[in-house]
Structures are given as C-alpha cells and as structure tokens.
Amino acid sequence: MIPTPHINVSEQGVIAETVLMPGDPLRAKFIAETYLENPVQFNSVRNMFGFTGTYKGKKVSVMGSGMGMPSIGIYSYELLNFYGVKNIIRIGSCGAIQEDVKIRDIIIGMSASTTSNYASQYNLPGTYAPTASWPLMKKALTIAENKAIPVKVGNILSADIFYDDEPEVWKRWARMGVLAIEMEAAALYMNAARAGANAICILTVSDSLVSHEATSAEERQTSFTNMMEIALELA
Numbered sequence: 001m002i003p004t005p006h007i008n009v010s011e012q013g014v015i016a017e018t019v020l021m022p023g024d025p026l027r028a029k030f031i032a033e034t035y036l037e038n039p040v041q042f043n044s045v046r047n048m049f050g051f052t053g054t055y056k057g058k059k060v061s062v063m064g065s066g067m068g069m070p071s072i073g074i075y076s077y078e079l080l081n082f083y084g085v086k087n088i089i090r091i092g093s094c095g096a097i098q099e100d101v102k103i104r105d106i107i108i109g110m111s112a113s114t115t116s117n118y119a120s121q122y123n124l125p126g127t128y129a130p131t132a133s134w135p136l137m138k139k140a141l142t143i144a145e146n147k148a149i150p151v152k153v154g155n156i157l158s159a160d161i162f163y164d165d166e167p168e169v170w171k172r173w174a175r176m177g178v179l180a181i182e183m184e185a186a187a188l189y190m191n192a193a194r195a196g197a198n199a200i201c202i203l204t205v206s207d208s209l210v211s212h213e214a215t216s217a218e219e220r221q222t223s224f225t226n227m228m229e230i231a232l233e234l235a
C-alpha cells in the first residue's frame, strides 16, 4: 500500500526505523538541516516535509505531524503500518497547567489523557490509558541525566480544542496532576501500541495557562536545543 495517500515514498528503506516528529513541517526542515548529515527530503505532499539523514552515523528521519490528533493519527499510522517505522519520537510544545511547570521546561509524557474519542475505534470495554514506550522512556531519562538536562515526567493532556468555550476547564485536569496540555500524544501512543511499536512525546513548555507567560514563535523555532538533543540521542 505504498505510496500512501499522504506520504509520496514508493520504496521501503527510504524512511528510517526511527522518526522524529515535530508538529511544524518547517521545524522538521530546520532539524534536518541543522542536526542531520546528508538530509534528503522524502515528502512534500501537503507541505508535510519529511527528511532522512544520519545522526552520529545512525539513519534517522524527521517529519512534520501537523496539529491535532487527526493529523498525527494519519501520518504516524502510515509510517508505522506501511513504512516499517518502529520508533516515533514526538517533539513539540505544550502549555503548562501546574504552578511549578515553567516556560522552557522539558516535559516527557509518561501517559496522555485526552478529550479525544480516538480510542473508540478499538471498541474496548473500558477506558484506555495511552502510555509512552518504556524502553524509549528509560533511555530518554538516562540521556537527560547524562547531559544534566532537567526533565519533568508525568501525565499530559492531549486536547482536541485549543480555544475552549470554557476557558478554565484546564483547572480540572490540573487538579488531577496533569502537567501540561498539547494536542497529539494520545493518538500517537495509541497508534504505536496498536502497531506493536514505540512512541514517546518530549515537549518544551511554550506557554503557561497559570502565569500567562509565553515564548515567541522565533524561540519556538530555534531555542529548543535541549529537547532536540535528547530526541536525537534517543534516535
């Protein structure tokens, strides 16, 4: 079934077994050009750029996921089920909902609560708990420790709605100990689990719903070096 409707690659092996997925395709381009040796672009369908290169001699790909669970759901499904991808490392941004989670902190989503009904497709007789891959988590924590990069690990919320009609609804998730809000991890974790593959979500805090601080778009594009270094070592 390749090429797929959203990835114009007709051969196996063009996409690496490990794919880094930022939300923004231009960030994928930036990461490929900044960190990978000999990056070659493999996708431009809908401008969802994907590249394969090497990092310290190891083949790795980087591709945009787009925003939201329908979008990352499509791209990660095709990568995992049609291109033999085994590991997806989402790198993204999130909004803090705890007082002690500050902008530019790095968060790793151990689990992803969600407002999406993505799990309904599996017809489970209960509530599924989308969870990061333990091997990737264990390795990410070792890398962070070795590099002396502080990380906060916990439950994140993958929300379907950015501009919520009830603007303070996040406080109810905060009461349950959820660290931050983003919009993709739960679908990624479910697709990876269903495919028998690995996924993890590493985030930098771009804004705080508690303090109302935010980083600029320019900082989001270029200043997340620590997060990218963990992700690249993990690959």
Ligand code: ADE
Pocket (backbone or CB within 6 Å): 093, 094, 095, 096, 159, 162, 181, 182, 183, 206, 207, 209
């Ligand atoms: N990504 C970055 N900040 C966010 C927020 N406040 N809500 C949802 N996703 C986000």
